[in-house]
Amino acid sequence: MTANSEENFLLLSGIQHFLFCKRQWALIHIEQQWEENVRTIEGQHIHQKADQPFIKETRTDKFIVRALPIKSKELGATGVCDVVEFKEDHNGVSIKGSSKKYIPVPIEYKRGKPKSDESDILQLVAQAICLEEMLLCEVRLGHIFYDQIKRRIEVPVNYSDRQKVREVFKEMHHYFYKRHTPRVKTGAFCKSCSLQNLCLPELMGKQAVSTYIERKISE
Amino acid sequence: MKKLLNTLFVTSPDVYLTLNGENIVVMKEKERIGRIPLHNLEAVYTFGYSGASPSLMGACAERSISLVFLTRNGRFLARVIGKSRGNVTLRKNQYRISEDENKSAEIARNFIVGKIYNNKWMLERATRDYPLRIDVQKFKDTSCHLSELLIQVRHTAKLDLLRGYEGQAAISYNEVFDQIILQQKEDFYFHRRSRRPPLDRVNAMLSFVYTLLSNDVAASLESVGLDAYVGFLHRDRPGRASLALDVMEELRGVYADRFVISLVNKKVVNKDDFFTKESGAVLMTDEARKKFLKHWQDRKQEKIKHPYIGEKISWGLVPYAQSMLLARYLRGDLDEYPPFLWK
Ligand code: SF4
Numbered sequence: 001m002t003a004n005s006e007e008n009f010l011l012l013s014g015i016q017h018f019l020f021c022k023r024q025w026a027l028i029h030i031e032q033q034w035e036e037n038v039r040t041i042e043g044q045h046i047h048q049k050a051d052q053p054f055i056k057e058t059r060t061d062k063f064i065v066r067a068l069p070i071k072s073k074e075l076g077a078t079g080v081c082d083v084v085e086f087k088e089d090h091n092g093v094s095i096k097g098s099s100k101k102y103i104p105v106p107i108e109y110k111r112g113k114p115k116s117d118e119s120d121i122l123q124l125v126a127q128a129i130c131l132e133e134m135l136l137c138e139v140r141l142g143h144i145f146y147d148q149i150k151r152r153i154e155v156p157v158n159y160s161d162r163q164k165v166r167e168v169f170k171e172m173h174h175y176f177y178k179r180h181t182p183r184v185k186t187g188a189f190c191k192s193c194s195l196q197n198l199c200l201p202e203l204m205g206k207q208a209v210s211t212y213i214e215r216k217i218s219e
Numbered sequence: 220m221k222k223l224l225n226t227l228f229v230t231s232p233d234v235y236l237t238l239n240g241e242n243i244v245v246m247k248e249k250e251r252i253g254r255i256p257l258h259n260l261e262a263v264y265t266f267g268y269s270g271a272s273p274s275l276m277g278a279c280a281e282r283s284i285s286l287v288f289l290t291r292n293g294r295f296l297a298r299v300i301g302k303s304r305g306n307v308t309l310r311k312n313q314y315r316i317s318e319d320e321n322k323s324a325e326i327a328r329n330f331i332v333g334k335i336y337n338n339k340w341m342l343e344r345a346t347r348d349y350p351l352r353i354d355v356q357k358f359k360d361t362s363c364h365l366s367e368l369l370i371q372v373r374h375t376a377k378l379d380l381l382r383g384y385e386g387q388a389a390i391s392y393n394e395v396f397d398q399i400i401l402q403q404k405e406d407f408y409f410h411r412r413s414r415r416p417p418l419d420r421v422n423a424m425l426s427f428v429y430t431l432l433s434n435d436v437a438a439s440l441e442s443v444g445l446d447a448y449v450g451f452l453h454r455d456r457p458g459r460a461s462l463a464l465d466v467m468e469e470l471r472g473v474y475a476d477r478f479v480i481s482l483v484n485k486k487v488v489n490k491d492d493f494f495t496k497e498s499g500a501v502l503m504t505d506e507a508r509k510k511f512l513k514h515w516q517d518r519k520q521e522k523i524k525h526p527y528i529g530e531k532i533s534w535g536l537v538p539y540a541q542s543m544l545l546a547r548y549l550r551g552d553l554d555e556y557p558p559f560l561w562k
Contacts, residue, residue, distance in 0.1 A: 031306045031444070031550075179308045181550060200543070203528065209548075209555035212527055213332060216560045217369055 009071065010172055012079025012126055015165070018172055019119040020189065025172065026181040027195050061088045062102075070130040075169045081127050083107040093137040104131045106142040113148040118164075120144050121155050126165045128157045225259050226519075228512045230505060232267020232291060238275040260284050261535075262438065264431070266508070267291040285438035292502055293427040298434065306444040312549045313462075317449050324378045326465075326548070326556050327452035331372050331381055333469025333558025335388045339365040340562040341472055342392070345399050353398045361391050378452070385468075392472070399480055406490035416500030420493045421479065423501045424511070428475040429467070431515060435535070436470070437463035439542040445549075466541050473561045474534060478518055487514060527557040 010029065017025035063086050071078040086095060086102040095102050106127040110120055121144070128139040143152040175182065186201035193199065227243070229236065235246045243263070245253035257278060262285040265271070271286065279286040280301030288296040316322045339362050346358045368388050375381050397409040400421070409421045417423040437447040437460045450461025452468070482488045492507030503511065519535030532540060541559055548556040 031308060183552060209553050209557040212557055
């Protein structure tokens, strides 16, 4: 598989789309079809949160980096962390420009409130995998900040979620390699899908076109 | 479904369009004569040599507003096309199929099915609505003939045969077309299609409406990521939007021809709206063209129920719906391309 050659890297945030609906992910990331340019919106979103990217905020026991570009060869993915807090920790790794040792803690900002599905968590875990690979350290936890409840939720980065992330990216690469947009079972979740107008989920269960034509012709 | 927004028709040739913030500003001799917010617009058509600033072209391209330049008489000159949608896969499929005559025929067949079906039902409708004014027997015979051709077309997988059937259907339909013109008979008639130039008033209007329609179709095709210039029924010819012509086949009669006939039958146009050049070319006056465009715009807003999608949409969105369905077929989501079968 050529997944780990950089030009086939997938967008990290795509895991969210993929878990929501494989077809939605394919429409956005393979076919690059979207009504509103999702990438632009993501960009703006990140930009608002991180109005001064690359500027470090230093506190007594940590420093904070915003809009940190990250990637992982293993996952074959790139993206951006909203915020990474580097916490002083003697089990951590040394960071260039500082004599102390740190552990990175990824923090993702989300609109709305905690979701019932695991997509936010897996996105965070994917970021953790990237940070581990880039810094050669171990990331055991991260946070998700939800603006509706104005609170951070602590997310442990555990083994089974890591495995899940690896499997999901494998599947995404498989579709991407074949440039295949899957047909999926549509459902109530389609109502909140921004690509409804492109996907036309109502059509998915429609009669075969051949039946439509035969019926019309024989009227 | 996408929304149908307004179309701006710029009919005076001596104006210049510029961008100001989020607005199109219409300038005439350095004076502002109009200002239209971009976000309400779906398309801008300019007739004659109206100019537009590069920044306006860019803004239109970015927002997928089609900006079209036509000659004064409505002949196509140019269209501003933005960066194409990044969907290489879809286009590659389109090109691959277009190069394969048999596969092309499978799609082309359905364009023709749509065309013949729609024309047949136009005739059926006329026999129902005006049994005392038209030669019902002749219409019924023609309709039967079209039905037979439909069955043949449905079972044909060869492009040249398809074209043959299509030609036969066109002859049959054109023979009775003139009878549907029920008013102002001395001034409006249809004997044969004449294009360059149109030699009678009906042909002048048909040429005009076909140009408008083909631009709408081309813009719709491009907005779903297809290449309007690579067709299945119409083969490649430099500068020709072959796929737009393909998709237009099913809409010509039921959308464009019917529109022209209604203008005559409702006496919206009359003989004074036209003049003849020394060459015999018949042209519309500027006033007539304005009237025509206004009614065309109204027609686009009229709602219908899409026969396959089953949703209520406006006539103006039919080209978009068909483009989307075609893209879905090319992506492998549908078993065939569903033509617009209107009755
Ligand atoms: S409309 Fe439904 S099936 Fe289509 S992409 Fe969206 S969620 Fe998936």
